[in-house]
Amino acid sequence: MRYDLFISGYGGQGVLLAGNLLSYAAIREGKNVSFFPSYGVEKRGGAAMCTVVFADGDTGSPVVGEPSVSALLNQLSFDKYAAKVKSGGICLVNSSLVRPQSDMTQGRELLAIPMNQLAIDLGDVRMVNMVACGAYAAATGALKMESLCEALKDALPERNHKLIPANIKAIEAGIGAVKAARKA
Numbered sequence: 001m002r003y004d005l006f007i008s009g010y011g012g013q014g015v016l017l018a019g020n021l022l023s024y025a026a027i028r029e030g031k032n033v034s035f036f037p038s039y040g041v042e043k044r045g046g047a048a049m050c051t052v053v054f055a056d057g058d059t060g061s062p063v064v065g066e067p068s069v070s071a072l073l074n075q076l077s078f079d080k081y082a083a084k085v086k087s088g089g090i091c092l093v094n095s096s097l098v099r100p101q102s103d104m105t106q107g108r109e110l111l112a113i114p115m116n117q118l119a120i121d122l123g124d125v126r127m128v129n130m131v132a133c134g135a136y137a138a139a140t141g142a143l144k145m146e147s148l149c150e151a152l153k154d155a156l157p158e159r160n161h162k163l164i165p166a167n168i169k170a171i172e173a174g175i176g177a178v179k180a181a182r183k184a
Helices: 015-028 075-084 115-121 125-140 145-155 158-183
Strands: 002-010 032-039 047-055 069-072 090-094 109-113
Touching: 002 015, 002 075, 002 125, 015 032, 015 047, 015 125, 015 145, 047 075, 069 075, 069 125, 075 090, 090 125, 109 125, 109 158, 115 125, 115 158, 125 145, 125 158, 145 158
Parallel strands: 002 069, 069 090, 090 109
Antiparallel strands: 002 047, 032 047
């Protein structure tokens, strides 16, 4: 099986860390992984995006023109990339910052999750990326929760390992939000 994901937001939202975490989780599950980060020259506030492709076999190119899933964390990302998700794919949208337009997501599943608000409720808006990772795992079934939790040890520098329990709560919040959204 082959999975691909495009994540986009602005610098400071942890887009690249999210891509790293998902990549390490896939590696822990024995998958081949291709990770392609891209970011502007600004340290915070500029565009940040990445593509993650993982598969049992070859991953092919990390450049994906029509991703199966996109996690769009701000309005500019939604406006620019929502319509590029392949028909039948999934658009995970940070509804705390994005007002999705249904005409841009026709033929795709739109999961509007208040990612920023969930992160704030957990005590730190910077965990928006972990909420997005949990949402991705729940929406696709592509990665196991256990793999994500274990991969935090790989993705976070050792000095930040004390934050792993908080990040796990954020991942769980993303999973719960997708389950709730699909029940509604």
